[in-house]
Amino acid sequence: MWDIGVNTWVWTSPLTDDALAELAPRVRDWGFDVIELPVEHPGDWDPHRAAGLLAELGLAATVCLVMPPGRELVDADTVAETQDYLRHVVDVAAIVGSPVAAGPAYSSVGRTWRIDDRPEVYARLRENLAPVVEHAAAKGVRIAVEPLNRYETSLLNTVEQALEALAGLPDEGCGLALDTYHVNIEESSPVRAIRAAGERIAxxxxxxxxxxxxxxxxxxxxxxxxxxxxxxxxxxxxxxxFTPDNATIATAASIWRPLAASPDALAVEGLAFLRGASSAFTR
Structure with a gap:
């Protein structure tokens, strides 16, 4: 029923033109339908070049955004430059044909703080995310906002919180990104949470x-x-x-040991499992 994709973070970070040129044909030959492209910093890779390469290979793309320290949508002194970055990711998504720009588009990963007035913070987030959502809708892209687990953020951990925070932002420009890793940690019933997210799942x-x-x-x-x-x-x-070879991303994602025999094995065996598990469902 579902196309199956893989994020280039399995192998490398940050993504570059040369790395994508080496990875994309392998991803296609293994049988993936989609390759997911992180935009860690504008200019790491050329979206026009990537679009041409993926068109030749018959691969679709999705794009994910990255929120390191300094990218914040709930702090006044960093909002404008964070909005500029997010609009850039939307533009990249439009160029490569991704329907989404997915990730924690609210605060930097690893930042946690006690939130005494959550409705007020959510209102500020909606206000600051709204111009980006408007830009995304005009480009035919949805900002897919990802709740993270409690060790990576204190702002949005659950589907319920994300739905509250995004209430009123238009569906055509904004939805949810669900990650089974975070859902498994934070939701008392992952199945119930997915059903609650419903049509907002982007x-x-x-x-x-x-x-x-x-x-x-x-x-x-x-x-x-x-x-x-x-x-x-x-x-x-x-x-x-995530690859353990990049110290920054390995530390951010707490990758302290190999997660499979090799990155290739993780991708290929994961693809085989997902193909089989989803075969019972029809479009």
Whole structure:
């Protein structure tokens, strides 16, 4: 039912033109439908060059955004430059044909603080995200806002919180990105949370509960996939895991040990599992 994708973070960070030229043909030859492209810093890779390469290979693209320290939508002194970055990611998504720009588009990953007035902070987030959402809608792209686990943020951890925070922002420019890793940690019922997200689900990232190979874990994949089908989600399932070779990203994602025999094995075995698990569902 679903196209299957894989994020280049499985192998490398930051993505470059040369790395994409080497990875994309392998991803296509393994049988993936989609390759997910992170935009860590504007200019790391050329979206026009990437669009041409993926068109030649017959691969679709999704794009994800990155929120390191200094990118904040809830602090007045960094809002404008963060909005500029997010608009850039939207433009990149439009160039490569991605329907989404997905990620935690609210505060830097790893930043946690006690939030005494959550409605006020959510109102500020909506106000500051709204111009980006308007830009995205005009480009035919949705900002897919991703709740993260409690160790990576204190702002949006659950689907319920994300729906509250985004209430009033238009569906055509804004939705949710659900990551099975975070959902497994934060939701008392992942299935119920997926169903609650419903038509606001704009993107789905998948991995094992330990960030490893999908299917090599304790997650109830038949139930998760059934909930996605019931919610009407028809976008791709994109494997997201991380290379331990980049110290910054490995530390941010707490990758302290190998998560599979190799990055290639994680991708290929995850693809085989997801193809089989989703075969019972029809479009």
């Amino acid at each position: 993107h789905v990232q998948v991995c094992a509960n330990d960030r490893g190979t999908p299917g090599n874990d304790h997650q109830d994949w038949p139930a998760l996939l059934q909930a996605l089908a019931d919610a009407g989600y028809r976008g791709p399932l994109c494997i997201e895991s």
